Amino acid sequence: MKKGILITLAVVMSFVLVCSITLLTISQEPIKKAEKETIIIAKEAAGLVTVSDFYWYNRDKTYFSVVGSNKDDEEIMVIVTKDGGATTILNQDEFITEQQAKELTREAKGSVDILEARIGLEGDIPIWEVSYKEENGRLGYYVLTAKSGKWVSDIENI
Incomplete structure (x- = not known):
C-alpha cells in the first residue's frame, strides 16, 4: 500500500515538474523571438558583430535593444521600435552604461x-x-x- 502511494506521488510530482518546465519554456518564447529579431535588425542596420546585453523596454511604446560591438570593435547600443522596426544607433562611449x-x-x-x-x-x-x-x-x-x-x-x- 505504501509503495503504491509513493509511486503515485512520484508520478504526480514528475507530471507537475514537466508541466512547470514546459510552461516556463513557452513563456520565454516571446522574449527569445524578440531578441533574435532585434539582433538580426541590429546586424543589418549597425553592423553589430557581438551581443552582450538585450533589453525590453515598454512604456508608451515598446523598444527592444541590444548592446554589443560592431566590426570596428566599437561598443554600440541599438534600439529597435517594436512597431515598424525603426532603429536608433548609439555609440556607447557617448552614453552612460x-x-x-x-x-x-x-x-x-x-x-x-x-x-x-x-x-x-x-x-x-x-x-x-x-x-x-x-x-x-x-x-x-x-x-x-x-x-x-x-x-x-x-x-x-x-
Whole structure:
C-alpha cells in the first residue's frame, strides 16, 4: 500500500515538474523571438558583430535593444521600435552604461534594492529606466537620460 502511494506521488510530482518546465519554456518564447529579431535588425542596420546585453523596454511604446560591438570593435547600443522596426544607433562611449544608471539611481534613492535597468526612448531621447524596490516593499521606476544621467522622472510607491 505504501509503495503504491509513493509511486503515485512520484508520478504526480514528475507530471507537475514537466508541466512547470514546459510552461516556463513557452513563456520565454516571446522574449527569445524578440531578441533574435532585434539582433538580426541590429546586424543589418549597425553592423553589430557581438551581443552582450538585450533589453525590453515598454512604456508608451515598446523598444527592444541590444548592446554589443560592431566590426570596428566599437561598443554600440541599438534600439529597435517594436512597431515598424525603426532603429536608433548609439555609440556607447557617448552614453552612460547600465551599471552607471544603477549607481546614479542608488545615489538618488538611497537604500533601495535595484532590480533591473532597461534602455528605451522617450520621444527621441534615449533613457534608462531603473526599477527598484523600496524598504516598504513597494516598487518604483527611476528614469534618467542615457546621455548625461540627468533625472527625468521617478514613479514611486507602486
